[in-house]
Amino acid sequence: MSQKVEKPVLSGQRIKTRKRDEKEKYDPVGFRDAIITGLDKCAKDFEAISRYLDGAGSKLDYRRYGENLFDILIAGGILVPGGTLNLEGEISKTDACIFNTPDEINIDVMKSWEQVFVKLMRRYKYLEKIFQEEIKKILTYVKYFKPEDRKKLSVMMFLWISNGSLPFSSVLTLNNSHLVKDHLALDFLIDIFKWWRQERGVMSLHSSIKKSNIESHLMTFVPDSKQSQAYFRSAFEENGLDEILKLYNDQHQLQAKKELQILLNDGLTEGKPLRDIVIELKEYAVKEAIQEHETVCIIWTTVMGLPEWNKKEELVTDQAVRHLKLYTALFSAFAQNARSELSLLLKVQEYCYSNMTFMKAFQKIIMLFYKTDVISEQVILKWYKQDFNVKGKMMFVDQMKKFIDWLQNAEEESDSDRSSD
Numbered sequence: 001m002s003q004k005v006e007k008p009v010l011s012g013q014r015i016k017t018r019k020r021d022e023k024e025k026y027d028p029v030g031f032r033d034a035i036i037t038g039l040d041k042c043a044k045d046f047e048a049i050s051r052y053l054d055g056a057g058s059k060l061d062y063r064r065y066g067e068n069l070f071d072i073l074i075a076g077g078i079l080v081p082g083g084t085l086n087l088e089g090e091i092s093k094t095d096a097c098i099f100n101t102p103d104e105i106n107i108d109v110m111k112s113w114e115q116v117f118v119k120l121m122r123r124y125k126y127l128e129k130i131f132q133e134e135i136k137k138i139l140t141y142v143k144y145f146k147p148e149d150r151k152k153l154s155v156m157m158f159l160w161i162s163n164g165s166l167p168f169s170s171v172l173t174l175n176n177s178h179l180v181k182d183h184l185a186l187d188f189l190i191d192i193f194k195w196w197r198q199e200r201g202v203m204s205l206h207s208s209i210k211k212s213n214i215e216s217h218l219m220t221f222v223p224d225s226k227q228s229q230a231y232f233r234s235a236f237e238e239n240g241l242d243e244i245l246k247l248y249n250d251q252h253q254l255q256a257k258k259e260l261q262i263l264l265n266d267g268l269t270e271g272k273p274l275r276d277i278v279i280e281l282k283e284y285a286v287k288e289a290i291q292e293h294e295t296v297c298i299i300w301t302t303v304m305g306l307p308e309w310n311k312k313e314e315l316v317t318d319q320a321v322r323h324l325k326l327y328t329a330l331f332s333a334f335a336q337n338a339r340s341e342l343s344l345l346l347k348v349q350e351y352c353y354s355n356m357t358f359m360k361a362f363q364k365i366i367m368l369f370y371k372t373d374v375i376s377e378q379v380i381l382k383w384y385k386q387d388f389n390v391k392g393k394m395m396f397v398d399q400m401k402k403f404i405d406w407l408q409n410a411e412e413e414s415d416s417d418r419s420s421d
Contacts, residue, residue, distance in 0.1 A: 029089055031065040032078050039072070039096040046112040049096060050119045057124050066130035067137075073116070074098045074138060074153070083141030098156055103148040105155055107199065114159040121165065132166060139173040143184055150184075154191035161192070161208075162200060168212035175220050186221045186232060194239045202243050215247040219255070256288035257298060264302045278333045293343040296334040300347045303327050309357070317361040321368055328372040341379040344369070346389050353392035362392075363399035377407050 038056055042048035062069060071078050076097035077085040085093055094100075101109050121127045135157075142150055160166040171192065174185035196205040209215050222232045236245040263284060267277040285295050307323055310316045324331075335341045348365055352358040369375040384397060384404050397404070 026064070028065055028068045028078060029086070031060060031068055032072060032086075033089060033091055034060055035069065035072050036077075036091050036094040039094045040091075042096060044096070046116055050116055053116070053120050054123050062124055063126060066127050067134045069127075070131055070134045071138075072097065073113075074156075075149075076100060079138065079141065083144030098152055099145075099149045101152055103151075105151060107155070107195075110152070110155045110159060113156065114163065117160070117165060118163065128165070132170065135160070135166060135170055136173045139170070140176065142174065142188055143179060143182070150188060151191060154188055155195050158192045158195040158199070162196060162204075168208060168214050171214070172217055172220075175217070180221060181223055183223070183231065186235065189221055190235050190239055190241065193241055193244055197240060202241070206243050206247065209244065209247060215244075215251045218244075218248040219252055253288070253290070256284075256290060257294065260284055260288070260290060260295065261298050261302050264299065265305075268302065268306060274327070274330050278330060281334070292334055292336060293340040296331060296340045296344045297347045299327075299330055299334060300344060300351070303330070304351060311357065313357045313360060316357045317364050320358065320361050321364050324365060324368055325372075328368070328374055331369065331374045332372065335374050338376070338379055338382075341375045342383065342388070345375055345379060345383050349389055349392060349396060352396070359392070359395065360399070362396045363403070366400065367403065380404070381407055 035056065038052045039049060042052050068078050072094065074097060075085065076095070076099055077087075077093040080086050087093075098110075098113050101113070117131070121131060138153070142153070145153065157166070157171070161168050161170065171189055174180075174188060176185075179185040179188075193205060196208075232248075233245060236242065236248070260281065264277065264281060267280060281295060281299075284290075285292070303324070307319070310319050331344065335344055345366065348362065348369075352362040352365070366375065366380065370377065370380065380400075381404070384400070387393065
């Protein structure tokens with residue numbers, strides 16, 4: 001009797017895949033067509049558009065197609081690299097979008113579009129982050145948009161930044177070479193500023209720029225040439241943005257002073273001859289319009305930052321005098337007028353007051369500068385008679401009392417001699 005041979009059985013378990021568990025195919029074109037169909041039915045009724053987008057979020061996958069959604073609302077369709085629309089399909093574009101608003105800017109229409117975005121992201125909070133990332137992408141396409149569409153986008157950027165939908169730092173996306181070189185980045189930024197000034201006032205714009213530290217990046221929007229610098233300034237002045245231009249100038253000066261200090265510090269640590277350092281500093285100061293009284297204070301800060309100071313008050317004074325004696329020619333080269341001399345004297349006062357071990361060094365330092373013709377007696381007497389800085393003033397006046405008395409007596413004798421002549 002033959003035995004029945006069992007058929008081989010595959011190991012493992014066969015699982016039947018349910019239809020609902022199958023991964024849905026990525027279909028941005030299908031999403032676009034559905035959104036455009038709904039938007040076109042709303043015509044130019046902004047309330048209807050908001051209601052439609054609110055309801056569509058429960059049927060269409062905004063999480064998956066959030067970038068495409070914002071492309072459609074801004075440009076009318078899905079944007080592909082280069083800033084053009086994906087024309088695949090029969091209904092590739094809708095008229096219900098920001099770029100289809102009138103070329104002659106109507107701020108009320110733009111504010112209505114602002115509310116569409118606000119309501120949409122208020123309803124679907126997860127869209128906020130997607131929106132911020134999508135705007136960065138769209139800004140890289142600015143060069144390829146029509147000039148009138150760039151204007152519309154700049155208005156919306158002002159509205160989105162001012163209402164908190166976007167951080168001000170979003171504009172830094174414009175800092176790439178092809179946009180900066182052609183002044184497109186600068187022109188776009190100025191358009192944002194111009195609309196902000198018109199709608200919210202220049203002080204609101206000034207405050208927001210300071211708060212977000214955008215002024216420290218303004219110079220990166222300008223190609224590195226004298227012609228571009230002139231273009232930058234004239235563009236701000238012509239659009240009534242003098243306050244913002246001042247922010248730029250202040251920031252530019254601050255950066256230039258830091259560079260001057262680095263130049264000086266490098267020269268001193270490398271042991272360059274002081275005459276060569278003086279020439280370098282003067283050339284750089286003239287180029288960047290850094291005033292002499294500002295330069296001499298930078299020299300003081302840099303020179304005093306070189307040594308490791310003794311912690312004992314009775315020893316640090318002699319150390320400071322010996323150290324500063326090495327650089328009196330450097331100080332003298334940039335203390336050629338009364339304002340520079342007074343600025344240096346006040347800088348010494350501030351330093352000695354702020355660093356307790358130097359409290360008794362003030363008189364010795366000023367005497368050194370007097371004897372080496374860095375600070376004149378007229379400036380010392382002016383400092384004595386007027387309260388430019390009251391911090392530690394009485395203590396330092398006590399230190400200088402004998403010398404001040406001697407200067408005043410000498411001045412009186414000189415006046416008396418002149419009178420008798």
